[in-house]
Amino acid sequence: MRIEQHPIITFNKGRKVQFTFDGKVYEGYEGEPIAAALHDAGIRVLGHTHKLGRPRGFYCAIGNCSSCLMVVNGKPNVRVCVEKLKEGMAVETQIGRGDIK
Template identity: 50%
Template structure:
């Protein structure tokens, strides 16, 4: 997928710092601060989770954090809304299965 480098109203977009993240164990280089969902779409990843009962794929839907179609497991935390969560260096993002599961010791206990 090609990123825009010039916006019709805002003009030329500034170059952003690039960071490394992993998505389902594979490394990707993305723009720091962009929303996780945007980084995934820019890398042609369209399935973010599978539903709990029927195991159907879901991706971005509302894009403003109101629905839960874009939830993924991020750094061991399930149910993170990726459309409103910015990318940070070293994030580990995983396609979520159903309701998701906390990784051992990641509940802040």
């Protein structure tokens, strides 16, 4: 959900772009972190852990904690809280630690 009205801040959003999450098409703003666009779309679970298979969302949102690792354009272990959204990105839920290709 986007904050439409704010007493202090005017949000400068980039242009609207499309991306996919696990094959489904979503919209976000270019240049915002992938995690922000996913969160807006109501997606909280970004991955499942390697050992216990627990659901994972982001935690710090500034690139400290690496809780938000996802597969982006086939590349695993991308910190989506700081990775900027681009047109046509393919974002996938990461299961475990990701594979070396």
